[in-house]
Amino acid sequence: METNEYIESGILELYVYGLLTESESIEVAAMAKKHDEINTEIIAIEKAIVALSASFSPFHSVANFEKIKAKLELKHGKVVDIKPATTWSQYAGWAAAVLFLLGFAYQYVQLTQTKQAIETVGTEKDKLKSEYALLDQENKATEKNLSIVRDIKNTGVTLGGQAVAPQSFAKAYWNKDTRVTYIDAAGLPKPPKGKVYQVWALKLSPVLTPTSIGLLTNFDANTQKIFKVEDTGYAEAFGITLEPEGGSPTPTMDQLYTLGKV
Template structure:
């Protein structure tokens, strides 16, 4: 069956219908037509296609040309002088003609170009698959490198805070609203810098309508130090909050997204004092 398919796709059937084949090729095609119905059906389909093409592209003669031909026929038929009284039988003149030389160059060049085209498609598909594979590998490596870089930055940031003797480390403990909650705050009064450790943060993930807000207690009054989110999974960053020089205690409340002017005491999560 594969040989029949290759024979049909070789282009020889189109050349056979057009009469551009050698005697040996014609006999081969006619033998295949007799033997395989699929070949016969393909030849008939080609003939129908060529006939349809000829009909679609036929040129209709002008009315002037049509009238000229018809008038010529009428005149010739009406003139008896063009007929002889005695029918003369003329031997037909037979002129021997050499069969046209068959040029197979274009046929085989066309077949070779098709083969080259298919081979090129196979090579392009293979190269594209390899390129996509390499791209995925590069993406995975880039993600891994970003994760490593993020981890290194967090460790450097954390070590920088804990090595700086001007920072005081305070562990905030959970309230009745969150008994198991805890949080680490690093504060440098000299640098007026406040850092929170999001990696060690033990608090539930806040919803989209709320955020956590950090407060400092200064002279018995709460001072806003900014809002933050608890995201799913472990975060590898230390977040810098608003600066402050004096503080007796730190606390976190849950507030509407964007924060509040005053803390909601009923939503206090963790608190710690020096």
């Protein structure tokens, strides 16, 4: 501790008033012996106290005055090495440091929580964007399918269930002008593994002549079960059979699921 700091700490006044512990008094005496500035300051404090006492007690005898003065004289003790007494300024510094660390920790926690909240919002935003894109895609598919069903130029052909699957049904939408054909297969059961539905355009006379116009592939992925097949220039009937994956050159008649006449 610098000499000026030691003097300004207030410990010299406590020493003159006799309010320090024995070890602290020994320390002050050692400092006074080592530093003339400190010794001079102690003497100045003593004189000030004596003068103040005289102003408040002017009627004391000269003998009493001298006794008081002698009692306040500086007494030098044994010099020992001892750490300077801790001052309130040091405590204040440590307290400020602790408060700073606590404030920094609080701000760090708040920042971490804010980052986590931002990341959560970003994740939710991305999830909503994906869901919106999927809904938008499904909505467009629905609008397209509705336009097929509502198109008065399309001939709707109902395909009823046959012996192998009486509960099955389907519907064909055939535009004779554009030759575009769509199949609504919502009434067909899920095809077994390794199998696929195959659609046939049938000419009934003079002899039954089937022509393959497409496979209903990716059956599970097509949620609305509306399939566009190959262009159809002629058809007196439509039929759907269950065939090995990849299709067949001719229909397997005992696997005829649905059939309908135009």
